[in-house]
Amino acid sequence: MLETALKGSRKYWVWIFFLLAVIGAGFISYLYQFRVGLGVTGMSRDVSWGLYIGQFTFLVGVAASGVMVVLPYYLHNYKAFGRITVLGEFLAIAAVIMCMLFIFVDMGQPLRVLNVILHPSPNSVMFFDMLVLSVYLFLNILVGWTVLGAERKGLPAPSWVKPFIIISIAWAPSIHTVTAFLYAGLPGRHLWLTAIMAARFLASAFSGGPSLLLILALIVRKYTKFDPGKEAIQALSKIITYFMITNVFFLGLEFFTAFYSGIPGHAEPLKYLYTGIEGHGKLVPVMWTSTILAVIALFLLVPPKFRKNERLLVVACIATFLSLWIEKGFGLIVGGFVPNPFERITEYWPTLPETLITLAVWAIGFLVLTILYKIAVSIKEEAVFDKYGQRQVK
Amino acid sequence: MYDGWKVIIGIIIFIGIATFPILYDTGKASVPPPEPKIDTPEIQKMVDKKCIESKSFMKTEHMVMLNDWRDSVVRDGNRLYIATNGKEYAMSLQNTCMKCHSNKKKFCDECHNYVAVKPYCWDCHIEPKEDET
């Protein structure tokens, strides 16, 4: 099946080489970071986690979101999602690979990464995160590849795949809950010490991930013979809408607890993020961009007339994705460290090498995604369109 | 064979790359075996010029021994080593081993360079100061 990724149009190869160029630039940046140390990033003694861990956090959510199409199809026989479950699983694979890469580039001593396996520490949430992410990657590769392989042969999937699918459905929310636990269990970081951290993560995962999936599905429809189907797109858009509402609601809950209680611990980081404190306000424009994007997204998602218009839906999905990417992939992580345990403020902004490395990891993710989607689409084109002459699913 | 010539050329290129290290060194003088020097001033001063364990043991086991020492001192809090000769030594690379073997370049590096290993001990453990002779 891999050989289908080696055949493509001119546009396909231009895209591949563009990604390889970005990866190359980032790789050289990483060599620089490996030689000099993490001092080349914007991280500091006070803000000891930055863009890398932020992106990891956001992408775990995208990875978990595959369950949003897998669950309705396999547990509730929602036929409309039948065509895109493999797109969801392959997106999960690309996202988990990006997560692992972001962890790797963030480590101070990356060559010692195996210490996490050689010296297992069940008391540490990070140990569990490594475990659950690895198993989830394995599950998605196994299930996606097997189901696709069966489709290629024109056969139903083998029955032994079903239990793995069920496990992956339960596993998906767990990976994001464990990641939320990284933050929610730390006694000294008041922005993160909230019971609804995992719930917030899941809400943003299940709106951010499917919005990316929806855009990807529309791209697939535009450039290939394979059509995910109008009903699938509309069902996804409803899922995105409800989870985005939940996500914004949860953020509102945080604001209420922080400011109505009057206890400074929880409120100070939110103040820093949204208004700035004592002249320190680097992140304020960023957070308000996220807020405005969220408002635009909900404005276009909630009314059915707008949601059914696919052009507006694309805008809504881009707005949703970017809003959540800023909020979870940057604001939440940096905000946890400001103010520091001494109530002093050290600000953070990524540097150029840090940004190039980040872009390279995204490019690797997109490369994996492109190759996997190319394979999936080539097989589905044959199995569905060429065989049955079907384009639109009714 | 489909695309026969492509495959054969590919195999030839592969063999070329895989055997490059050997081909690169043909005709060059062979690297002499390592000769770690144990004639430091501190060792000269010793009456009984013996290391804390035998040479053969150290040759094969010093890596494992240093790892065990590391775990014992840092993780278990035990810093005294009773060697097989019954004597007591502090388990410290910097303060025990390097006190006698104060010539890292002519001792430690001799074998390490020969087998191309780069132990990272001295990234942290301070090397004894050596004259550049």
Add this chain to the structure above:
Amino acid sequence: MSIDRRQFLKIAGASALLGLGGLSTSHLLLRNSLEAAQGLTDPSVITDPKALVAKRWGMVVDMSKFKTEEDYKRVMDACHHIHNVPTIGNPKEEIKWIWKETYEHAFPGQEDKFLSEEIKHLPFLVLCNHCENPPCVRVCPTKATFKRKSDGIVMMDMHRCIGCRFCMAGCPYGARSFNYRDPRPFIDKEKENLEFPTRMKGVVEKCTFCYERLAVGLKPACVEASKGALIFGDLEDTNSEVRRVLSTRYSFRRKPELGTHPSVYYLIG
């Protein structure tokens, strides 16, 4: 016999796995049997009889004894010099094991507009609290930071640290520093302590209650340099000086509401 590409790859992969697995298993088994065959008596390892022992080391910082700038500098320099702590020179990447903080910042949550001016501006000495219930130890994925069972010191194993900085996020006291670059160029070569290692880039470091000095019967460097301002002893020993001081004077700790049970106590006046 014709074989298709898929089958070939499957057989090759399985053979590689079996081969590697078999090789490493046989190597392991062989090595163990060789060691037994040579009949070597294992050399042994013991604790230094001189070592200071305690069930739980603790420290009392008597702020009434810190009067001049010199009092603080002597204590901080003692620690940083013997441990080769680098002077990075910028607050972004600075490394510090023991340092000064004002009352409001060392004890946030205790802010008080009407607090005596003297205390408001009194610099407090802060360091790792060697908590009894340390969040940093809880979160470390490799046990590179761990609590010593023998005496409760929260230790750092620089050899094992992978530099993930989870412990830095977990510490509620900001006690930990990360080596964002190679620290060696930032260590004063004149004052370098040749008997203690430096660290390398990519690992976290902090105060370790001078475990290397306790192991040979010496009190921590800061305690020795403090001229009695820092009292160090066994919190579990009812007869120790620390317990006597704590039972006679009012003391307080940093952020006690977090349940970390710090081992560093503060006295004022």
